[in-house]
Amino acid sequence: MLNYVGILLKELRIHGRGGQGSVTAAELIAVAAFESGAFSQAFPAFGVERRGAPVQAFVRFSDQKIRLRSQIYEPDYIIVQDSTLIKDVPVFSGLKKGGIAIINTEKAEDYQVPEGVRLITLDATKIALDVLGLPIANTALMGAFAAATGEIEFSALESALRDRFPGPLAEKNILAARRAFDMVREGV
Amino acid sequence: MALNIGCAAKPGRARDNRTGSWRVFIPRFSREKCSKCGLCILICPEGCISEDEEGMPVPDYDYCKGCGVCADECPADAIEMELEEK
Amino acid sequence: MRKIMEGSHAVAEAVRLIRPGVISAYPITPQTHIVERLAEMVADGDLDADYITVESEFSALSACLGASAAGSRVYSATTSQGLAFMFEVLFNVAGMRQPVVMSIVNRALGAPLSIWNDHQDSVSCRDSGWFQLYAEDAQESMDLHFLAYRVAEDHDVLLPGFVCFDGFILSHTYEPVDMPTQEEIDAYLPPFVPVNVLDAKNPISMGMYATPDYYTEFRYDIDRAMDRAKDLLVTAGRELGESIGRDYSGLVEEYRLEDADTAFVAMGSLCGTVKDAIDEMRDSGIKAGLLKIRSYRPFPRAEIAKALSGVSRVAVLEKNVSLGSAMKGAVGPEVKDALWGSGIDVFSYVLGLGGRDVRKKDIAAINALSIAGKGDMFYGLREELI
Numbered sequence: 243m244l245n246y247v248g249i250l251l252k253e254l255r256i257h258g259r260g261g262q263g264s265v266t267a268a269e270l271i272a273v274a275a276f277e278s279g280a281f282s283q284a285f286p287a288f289g290v291e292r293r294g295a296p297v298q299a300f301v302r303f304s305d306q307k308i309r310l311r312s313q314i315y316e317p318d319y320i321i322v323q324d325s326t327l328i329k330d331v332p333v334f335s336g337l338k339k340g341g342i343a344i345i346n347t348e349k350a351e352d353y354q355v356p357e358g359v360r361l362i363t364l365d366a367t368k369i370a371l372d373v374l375g376l377p378i379a380n381t382a383l384m385g386a387f388a389a390a391t392g393e394i395e396f397s398a399l400e401s402a403l404r405d406r407f408p409g410p411l412a413e414k415n416i417l418a419a420r421r422a423f424d425m426v427r428e429g430v
Numbered sequence: 431m432a433l434n435i436g437c438a439a440k441p442g443r444a445r446d447n448r449t450g451s452w453r454v455f456i457p458r459f460s461r462e463k464c465s466k467c468g469l470c471i472l473i474c475p476e477g478c479i480s481e482d483e484e485g486m487p488v489p490d491y492d493y494c495k496g497c498g499v500c501a502d503e504c505p506a507d508a509i510e511m512e513l514e515e516k
Numbered sequence: 517m518r519k520i521m522e523g524s525h526a527v528a529e530a531v532r533l534i535r536p537g538v539i540s541a542y543p544i545t546p547q548t549h550i551v552e553r554l555a556e557m558v559a560d561g562d563l564d565a566d567y568i569t570v571e572s573e574f575s576a577l578s579a580c581l582g583a584s585a586a587g588s589r590v591y592s593a594t595t596s597q598g599l600a601f602m603f604e605v606l607f608n609v610a611g612m613r614q615p616v617v618m619s620i621v622n623r624a625l626g627a628p629l630s631i632w633n634d635h636q637d638s639v640s641c642r643d644s645g646w647f648q649l650y651a652e653d654a655q656e657s658m659d660l661h662f663l664a665y666r667v668a669e670d671h672d673v674l675l676p677g678f679v680c681f682d683g684f685i686l687s688h689t690y691e692p693v694d695m696p697t698q699e700e701i702d703a704y705l706p707p708f709v710p711v712n713v714l715d716a717k718n719p720i721s722m723g724m725y726a727t728p729d730y731y732t733e734f735r736y737d738i739d740r741a742m743d744r745a746k747d748l749l750v751t752a753g754r755e756l757g758e759s760i761g762r763d764y765s766g767l768v769e770e771y772r773l774e775d776a777d778t779a780f781v782a783m784g785s786l787c788g789t790v791k792d793a794i795d796e797m798r799d800s801g802i803k804a805g806l807l808k809i810r811s812y813r814p815f816p817r818a819e820i821a822k823a824l825s826g827v828s829r830v831a832v833l834e835k836n837v838s839l840g841s842a843m844k845g846a847v848g849p850e851v852k853d854a855l856w857g858s859g860i861d862v863f864s865y866v867l868g869l870g871g872r873d874v875r876k877k878d879i880a881a882i883n884a885l886s887i888a889g890k891g892d893m894f895y896g897l898r899e900e901l902i
Contacts, residue, residue: 269690272690272691273520281691282691282692307692308691311874312873433737434712435613435674436614436722437611438612438721438723438724439720439724440719440721441720
């Protein structure tokens with residue numbers, strides 16, 4: 243008999259621009275969540291592959307097989323890869339009370355987040371430039387997500403990054419993720 | 431007869447059909463008028479005209495259907511179509 | 517072994533386990549990740565197959581037809597306009613009874629151009645003589661390939677088949693899948709033994725021309741093979757379950773139908789969302805259930821009639837439109853036919869075309885429409901646009 247009730251489901255929506263690695267971030271977070279023991283599902287808001295165009299990617303986490311296939315309208319978490327999106331895209335739309343918004347920004351502005359939402363800002367682009375020499379902030383934001391939400395273990399994120407990137411590049415990305423992870427954890 | 435799966439069959443050969451029996455008109459080749467240009471050999475739809483040791487065209491009446499293309503095309507008017515008596 | 521991977525890569529892994537001798541495909545969104553991965557496997561020596569690169573889908577399937585006729589196990593994959601471009605060859609492959617299996621990564625047909633998901637492409641090939649299976653998730657997308665080859669290559673069937681799964685929604689989604697072992701698949705799927713083989717030493721012709729005295733009987737022969745495929749899908753689906761632990765013996769699959777008032781009927785990835793919607797409706801006292809159609813061709817008429825015999829109404833959720841038809845969807849009329857004389861209302865709802873998202877609330881709204889007796893319609897039209 244199937245268990246019809248009590249399915250624990252958490253949802254993440256990532257906002258970024260084409261080329262910033264939002265889809266890769268969603269995939270690697272799902273891989274890390276799976277390695278951490280969850281059922282997970284990652285998918286992009288399909289088709290918009292133009293560099294610089296606003297894109298979305300989604301992740302679901304559950305303790306059971308995930309059947310739902312619709313996009314995510316009421317997320318528990320959002321990651322905003324580029325704060326310039328906030329004026330064009332309703333990034334906070336549907337964000338649940340008790341949810342967490344992680345925003346990559348140079349200056350910690352007082353963004354108008356919905357009531358009961360925890361706002362975390364960090365300059366992930368600076369971390370990426372320091373560590374990778376490229377303004378690709380997605381791996382740093384993955385570290386921040388791990389620290390802020392506890393949905394994925396850092397060790398699982400490390401192994402997901404090692405799986406995806408060749409040796410030295412993986413280590414650099416792990417370092418970027420670690421810096422953001424520590425920054426967010428200490429900021430709590 | 432039961433059908434073969436996928437309509438598969440052993441191939442036959444066109445040679446098995448003696449299409450010469452379809453003929454009403456038969457081409458007659460004049461050795462006097464022929465310039466040995468070889469055009470009739472090239473254009474015969476049945477490929478049933480060959481060349482003898484002197485370069486003269488030789489029809490194979492077992493397969494010639496009597497279509498008359500050779501007679502139409504012959505530059506020397508060396509081929510005439512005759513009603514064939516069978 | 518359970519792993520997490522993209523749906524396309526899960527299918528590519530399944531194809532590797534199946535050991536095709538020849539692969540020929542032309543890349544087209546959203547099928548590309550499958551064929552890219554297979555090309556890599558062949559190039560890296562992880563898959564001992566000939567990968568024939570071609571300039572079009574027409575050539576891809578033609579190459580597959582020739583390779584299959586020469587006795588090889590053959591694989592291809594396509595979608596949308598690519599499948600439309602294969603239309604002529606589809607009938608030749610089926611008519612020559614070559615057991616080619618092809619992944620259809622379902623996508624809308626243009627114009628207007630759309631790269632997003634619906635079922636118009638495969639549903640439009642309904643009468644081509646290929647059997648059609650639809651997958652709900654990445655796991656099923658993978659597993660149905662094993663079943664498809666087993667059924668296609670059986671000498672009682674010898675028909676080609678589609679394994680259909682939704683473009684992007686399944687092909688580009690990462691989720692956990694359980695990977696069978698090579699030993700399990702080798703045991704389930706022995707090497708292909710062709711009936712007629714193209715061989716220069718022993719020449720035959722295939723797909724010879726048939727005069728009016730013969731043509732009808734050849735078509736009848738394909739239809740009978742389709743009937744036998746229906747039986748074999750059940751037994752081979754059960755055996756697949758015995759081998760890898762997941763049973764596919766059902767041409768249809770029931771979800772919470774036992775006491776349902778409204779039965780939804782759907783194919784593909786939509787079924788997952790519908791199941792979640794049904795759970796929510798049940799929590800608020802609405803008795804709804806789902807009948808998932810796994811095999812669209814052969815069509816499981818008797819199974820549908822049996823499964824839906826106790827419901828009050830049926831809402832067929834259609835990711836296709838039969839333009840100009842009375843019910844709008846292509847599946848609805850056949851479900852209605854299966855229930856003819858029962859007095860059960862059957863309605864079609866066209867939704868999710870060209871990638872439009874389908875949410876749980878849409879399923880609940882369709883339940884309300886069916887109770888009100890409104891159906892055979894496009895659901896969720898944007899009134900401001902029309």
